[in-house]
Amino acid sequence: MLFNPSQWLLRYPAALRPSKLVRLASDFRLFGNLAHGLIERHFRRDDALTMPDEVFERWFARAFEALVDEEGALLRMPGRGADLAHFRGRLLRAVYTLRSHVRQAGVVAVVPEQALEGRFEGGALAGYADLVLHKAAGAPAIVDIKWSGGKKYPEKLRRNRHLQLALYAELFRQQTGQWPAVAYYLLDRARLLAPDDRAFPAAETIAADDGENTAQLWQRILATWRWRVAQIRDGRFEVVLEATSAAATADSEPPQEALAIEMLDEAYNDFRALAGWRDGA
Structure with a gap:
């Protein structure tokens, strides 16, 4: 919804689904x-x-x-x-x-696949955090486990764009009153990546270039959501294609307090054939 509203429209309000034929996993x-x-x-x-x-x-x-x-x-x-x-x-x-x-890190309890629930301006939110770690002293931590992504996830932390972790952190804050520390763990290289060292002293720390933190990222997510909702109420759903496609219009520019638009991986878009192709593609 934030970065490609047409994809959200087809998946949720339109309820289109890909084929249920069994496919072998990669x-x-x-x-x-x-x-x-x-x-x-x-x-x-x-x-x-x-x-x-x-x-x-x-x-x-x-x-x-x-x-x-x-x-x-x-x-x-x-x-x-x-x-x-x-x-x-x-x-x-x-x-x-x-x-x-x-x-x-002095962890005293680990909860895998912890259910997290809460609300925001648009209604209910829910998700499952891969690992929630509780310490005898200091902030708890949420770890999102990925098989790989040695370039992608350090860049997310550097740009303060770890949206999934920010959502989990906000839901955890709503449930407990505490902002947790957050981290990615990349299994294929056994790398623990975090924006700071307040939870994991041995993690690779990658601070955001803009100096913002996870709580500020959550506020940017909300600002982006409000901007998209205003467009949707006017009956407008942006179709975001590859960066080399047709030039964006003025309506494609988010407000200053929102997130910069991120090009999503087309491999995970079940509806890309419905969005059209570039000339010569």
Whole structure:
């Protein structure tokens, strides 16, 4: 709705849906889903924070094989042995490193897939945070887990455009009265990225170039939403195409207090064929 209102219009008010034919997941999505599942299983254990590393490694070996059997059978096919071994090694390193960050941060409780609910000017909001970490002292933290994105997510933090984390943080604030620290964890490189070090002393800190924080980002999200709502009430839904397409009009320029328009990845737009093509495309 913020960056490509026509996509929001077709998905929600128009309720168009892509085909329900079963499609095989890409390796990128499959690895991400399996990794999320294993991390959730680990931190739901009562002994997750006290488990010695050697015990964790034995648990990982059993849990990984069971998870692949249940949800990743594609990796058992002939010719996928190297892919499976490579994925196992990267995931073991990632979870091992994540456990180290949790210990160094003094975390006393981890809640995976925590439901977060709240409201804003437009109505109800809800989501599930990958990990919510509570500490004996200091602010709690929300960690969004991604399989990869070594260029994308550092840039989001640098530009103060971590919208998903900002939404989770606002919902958490509504529920608890506290602004949590936020971070991304990139599994394929075992990298913990944060805008500051107030929750994770060993994280890679990437401060926003404009000096703004997550609370200020939330205010920019609201300003952008109000701008789009005003257009929609006038019956106008902007169709945002590739940066090389037709020039934007004056109505495409957000107000100063809003977010700069971000070009969304067309690979995740189920309706791009309905938006038209550029000449010669």
